[in-house]
Amino acid sequence: MIKEPLVLIGRFTRPYGLKGQIKVQWYVDTIEDLEAFSRFYIEDRKAIGGYKEISFLEIKEYQKAYVATVAGMEDRTHAETLVGKAIYVSEEDLPVLPEGEFYIRDILGCEVLYEGEVFGVVDNFFEVGPRTLFIVRMKSGKSLAVPYEPRYFVKVDRVAKKIEASHLAELL
Structure with missing residues (x-):
């Protein structure tokens, strides 16, 4: 069950290689910030509620960019279906920030x-x-x-x- 509201945290940009990997533009300060999240969502008109959950098998930094492996994306053709899609997390999963820090x-x-x-x-x-x-x-x-x-x-x-x-x- 998707718990709304959702918060935009990144966007898929383009496929990387032939094995289903894809570049991602993240809207976080560091890649370690993503460790706070266990659930990610993308828009999907066919899914109940308009979003579906996705899982990242790996996210790594490569030449000033981030390359991700998404579960179920087995080749470049699959990865191309994600290009331009926004990546969301549930607002309730956002870490509480220390006093004086803001999102x-x-x-x-x-x-x-x-x-x-x-x-x-x-x-x-x-x-x-x-x-x-x-x-x-x-x-x-x-x-x-x-x-x-x-x-x-x-x-x-x-x-x-x-x-x-x-x-x-x-x-x-």
């Missing part, structure tokens, strides 16, 4: 307060090397990329979906 999904949609006023809303993110930049859609409609650093993100209240920001003027 990106906790930050997205938060209202940003700056100098006591509503400045905008976090509506996207991207990563540049080891830095995460959140895109804040300002009240003016323009976007501002804000590094996820204590200098800019002073206080995050994920329950109230509010962020107290500082020093944003230097980014304008």
